[in-house]
Amino acid sequence: MLTLALILFPIVAALFVLAIKGESAKQVAFGAAxxxxxxxxxxxVQFVPNAQSQFGFDYPWLASGGIRFTAxxxxxxxxxxxxxxxxxxxxxxxxxxxxxxxxxxxxxxxLFMQAALMGVFTARDAFLFYLFFEAALIPIYFLAAMWGxxxxxxxxxxxxxxxxxxxxxxxLGIIYLYYQTGSMVAGPPVAGAxxxxxxxxxxxxxxxxxxxxxxxxxxxxWAFFIAFAIKMPVFPFHTWxxxxxxxxxxxxxxxxxxxxxxxxxxxxxxxxxxxVPAGVDVWGTTAMxxxxxxxxxxxxxxxxxxxxxxxxxxxxFAHVGLMAAGVFSQTANGLQGALVQMLxxxxxxxxxxxxxxxxxxxxxxxxxxQLGGITRTTxxxxxxxxxxxxGSVALPLTNGFVGxxxxxxxxxxxxxxxxxxxxxxxxxxxxxxxxMYQKSMFGTASARTAGFADVSGSExxxxxxxxxxxxxxxxxPNTFLKLxxxxxxxxxxxxxG
Amino acid sequence: xxxxxxxxxxGIILLFLGFQKSRAVLLPACLLFIVxxxxxxxxxxxxxxxxxxxxxxxxxxxxxxxxxVLISAFMVVALSGHYLEDEAAQPxxxxxxxxxxxxxxxxxxxxxxxxxxxxxxxxxxxxxxxxTGSDKHNLRSNEAAIKxxxxxxxxTGIMLFGIALLYGATGSFAVSGIAGYVGTGSGxxxxxxxxxxxxxxxxxxxxxxxPFHFWTPDVYDGAPTLFTAYMSTVxxxxxxxxxxxxxxxxxxxxxxxxxxxxxxxxxxTLVAGNVTAVxxxxxxxxxxxxxxxxxxxxxxxxxxxxxxxxxxxxxxxLAYSLATISAFGxxxxxARERSMNQLNTDNRSDESxxxxxxxxxxxxxxxxxxxxxxxxxxxxxxxxGFWGKxxxxxxxxxxxxxxxxxxxxxxxxxxxxYYLRVVIAMYFREGSMxxxxxxxxxxxxxxxxxxxxxxxxxxxxxxxxxx
Numbered sequence: 001m002l003t004l005a006l007i008l009f010p011i012v013a014a015l016f017v018l019a020i021k022g023e024s025a026k027q028v029a030f031g032a033a034x035x036x037x038x039x040x041x042x043x044x045v046q047f048v049p050n051a052q053s054q055f056g057f058d059y060p061w062l063a064s065g066g067i068r069f070t071a072x073x074x075x076x077x078x079x080x081x082x083x084x085x086x087x088x089x090x091x092x093x094x095x096x097x098x099x100x101x102x103x104x105x106x107x108x109x110x111l112f113m114q115a116a117l118m119g120v121f122t123a124r125d126a127f128l129f130y131l132f133f134e135a136a137l138i139p140i141y142f143l144a145a146m147w148g149x150x151x152x153x154x155x156x157x158x159x160x161x162x163x164x165x166x167x168x169x170x171x172l173g174i175i176y177l178y179y180q181t182g183s184m185v186a187g188p189p190v191a192g193a194x195x196x197x198x199x200x201x202x203x204x205x206x207x208x209x210x211x212x213x214x215x216x217x218x219x220x221x222w223a224f225f226i227a228f229a230i231k232m233p234v235f236p237f238h239t240w241x242x243x244x245x246x247x248x249x250x251x252x253x254x255x256x257x258x259x260x261x262x263x264x265x266x267x268x269x270x271x272x273x274x275x276v277p278a279g280v281d282v283w284g285t286t287a288m289x290x291x292x293x294x295x296x297x298x299x300x301x302x303x304x305x306x307x308x309x310x311x312x313x314x315x316x317f318a319h320v321g322l323m324a325a326g327v328f329s330q331t332a333n334g335l336q337g338a339l340v341q342m343l344x345x346x347x348x349x350x351x352x353x354x355x356x357x358x359x360x361x362x363x364x365x366x367x368x369x370q371l372g373g374i375t376r377t378t379x380x381x382x383x384x385x386x387x388x389x390x391g392s393v394a395l396p397l398t399n400g401f402v403g404x405x406x407x408x409x410x411x412x413x414x415x416x417x418x419x420x421x422x423x424x425x426x427x428x429x430x431x432x433x434x435x436m437y438q439k440s441m442f443g444t445a446s447a448r449t450a451g452f453a454d455v456s457g458s459e460x461x462x463x464x465x466x467x468x469x470x471x472x473x474x475x476x477p478n479t480f481l482k483l484x485x486x487x488x489x490x491x492x493x494x495x496x497g
Numbered sequence: 498x499x500x501x502x503x504x505x506x507x508g509i510i511l512l513f514l515g516f517q518k519s520r521a522v523l524l525p526a527c528l529l530f531i532v533x534x535x536x537x538x539x540x541x542x543x544x545x546x547x548x549x550x551x552x553x554x555x556x557x558x559x560x561x562x563x564x565x566v567l568i569s570a571f572m573v574v575a576l577s578g579h580y581l582e583d584e585a586a587q588p589x590x591x592x593x594x595x596x597x598x599x600x601x602x603x604x605x606x607x608x609x610x611x612x613x614x615x616x617x618x619x620x621x622x623x624x625x626x627x628x629t630g631s632d633k634h635n636l637r638s639n640e641a642a643i644k645x646x647x648x649x650x651x652x653t654g655i656m657l658f659g660i661a662l663l664y665g666a667t668g669s670f671a672v673s674g675i676a677g678y679v680g681t682g683s684g685x686x687x688x689x690x691x692x693x694x695x696x697x698x699x700x701x702x703x704x705x706x707x708p709f710h711f712w713t714p715d716v717y718d719g720a721p722t723l724f725t726a727y728m729s730t731v732x733x734x735x736x737x738x739x740x741x742x743x744x745x746x747x748x749x750x751x752x753x754x755x756x757x758x759x760x761x762x763x764x765x766t767l768v769a770g771n772v773t774a775v776x777x778x779x780x781x782x783x784x785x786x787x788x789x790x791x792x793x794x795x796x797x798x799x800x801x802x803x804x805x806x807x808x809x810x811x812x813x814x815l816a817y818s819l820a821t822i823s824a825f826g827x828x829x830x831x832a833r834e835r836s837m838n839q840l841n842t843d844n845r846s847d848e849s850x851x852x853x854x855x856x857x858x859x860x861x862x863x864x865x866x867x868x869x870x871x872x873x874x875x876x877x878x879x880x881x882g883f884w885g886k887x888x889x890x891x892x893x894x895x896x897x898x899x900x901x902x903x904x905x906x907x908x909x910x911x912x913x914x915y916y917l918r919v920v921i922a923m924y925f926r927e928g929s930m931x932x933x934x935x936x937x938x939x940x941x942x943x944x945x946x947x948x949x950x951x952x953x954x955x956x957x958x959x960x961x962x963x964x
Binding site: 153 | 872877878879883887890891894895899902903906907909910913914917921924925926956957958961
């Protein structure tokens, strides 16, 4: 039942927020997100580390079709539920200094988004998963297209059509799988003839036990891969991403980069690996090569960027490439690393985008060559920014290190050469991140950056939890790893067995 | 079979009511008549009866289709209030024609004899020819009517020819008779195949399937918006109910013959409708092509013809009708508002996408209703349209028609592009739209359709088990 509350509460809260006139909407939305965080934290504390799905619920939905409204939290879901619960209040808080036109709609959409994300990460029925997967797109589309930058309309349209296009193939795959379950045969072409055999089911667990031919697994692999590769995004399906990240208002960018791209990685772990293992055997290397091309390509482009937001967007593209590569290695290390890295990356990227937003709000520029000399007046920002940045660079003792280390060890055990190339992410990541830091924070102050006020109030309250999380995951990752381990082990049985 | 009798009588009563000075009674009377017809439809629930000497067959499936048609008609009539204010209009005649056309639609849905199918289509079509041209002083309306009439008459001729051939092959006009002949299996006459093909062409013309769709954009565009809404929902639903009965009862035995033809037509329809819709600048014309594309999705369910095809067609027709009528209802308001505020050189109201610019800012309700309709037509989850698409897709998947599904999926992605253009115009573009005054009942109908669309999107089980 806790899962149901996690999905429904943000919807109820969003409807309530919609009814509020004026700026107090943000306080109410923040309060609601905090309550949601408490619910997620409760799940985190109460979670028993085994492979079972917990706190679940199960209702008939399309009863005659065997399609059920069922969700629950296992180790794989848990980290993402925690991530969503943690980031959304911070994202709302990060917008406290901004004045958005029609605030009630703005904050209600963020809450709707949260409900859909919770649904994606907890759904135990493939159609329910698909439904939330698509439903998450609507609020984020409106957020980006309504409050975004100048070029928002064509950019978000491309984003919307592109991602739906991808997920429609996943829908085909799910429908196909659905008909492989049970033993019902297509009736004779006479309406009214009784159906023969056992009913179909769309439970994800039932998909795991199907015996699919290698040929079917081959095309199913691509049906799912296109959907998730566009969402993550993996090279060459990433073209929507940098523009969308840059044009969106920063809270929407945070939702996109911090949580939404994890839907793709999560989908690969939850649906692709266990359902089409033979397909992954054949095409996994291709997918991994694409992901690794993305790492290098994204990093190299990030080094050349002037715009901070665009730089972070490309860095996010590079990082998610490593997660995808680690997942396709189909090793315990790779999967564990991807799960921890999803949590870590969500925290880091939200922090980085927030710092970019702070700088932009005071200097009216995100261009690195127009910035510099900020450190002189901002001791707190300097430290917070540096810690989050180091987490992103994967320095030991920060959150990025644990994830990247596990991911790389997964990729290495799959193929040494691929591992070596993927390892470039650590070097290139340090280059573009430190370059960004150096150009924006150090150097001499320009007219724009002179008298830069240090972070205070709500800004600190966003950055401090993020910094705490950077260290927590970095120093004691076992809190999280031990929760995911049984589920990952269980999942690997379907992959290898 | 009470609705046929009642609607005929009510139509005549409405004509007499038209003699009165006051027009105020017409709209409520017409709505009341439709509600009464709707209520009496369900008298035969869970029973199967033959009526009029075995000419019409009533069963649950037919009743559900009739209900969809009547609900669509109810919504269209409810959105017709402005005709009462227009001096030149003849609302009593329009309403009477609508009721008569409903009789035709019901005959198409319940036919047990091919003669009845023919008569039903003709009753519906003749009424539509007149209503299409009802904007007498508008050249485009006249053009549309004559085009529709000429093409329609031609298609009817082909259909009649087909029925004659079928009679030659089977010696019967009755559905059961033909089914008996087809069921014997061996030695099915070539005449039957020819007859079936010609009959299909006739009906496919009515539902505007490619390559018989060329009349649709011009007619939908030229006809008064209200009747475009009526045509694209009631005529289409009745046409598909007729096709479903035709293909699933008498001709299911020769499935191997017609499914390839139908599948090719389906793919053509999907591509023609969706791709052409992208290039439209007029919202109304886009909706015409969109209606062609939706005929394509419905045809998928027919071409697959599995257990769930019936369910899928019912659900899809309902979802499509709700969304389409709401969209046209808002177009009506917006176009009238635009034409009142500015001079139009060609005496036509502005029906382009740009007419919707900035609509949602001053009219959040209209924006929301329109956005839900567009998302439902695009098949985005949490709307009824998604489940409609889902059901027809899964019927095809059950048959293993993967290539057709791939075409359908690609075309769905194309569809999202042009439906979103409306949403973009309403929400993200600046426009000079003022707050539009909406009559309470009009508002109620729009809200009800939207609520139903979302409710069916969340809980598609609501109307499951009816058929």
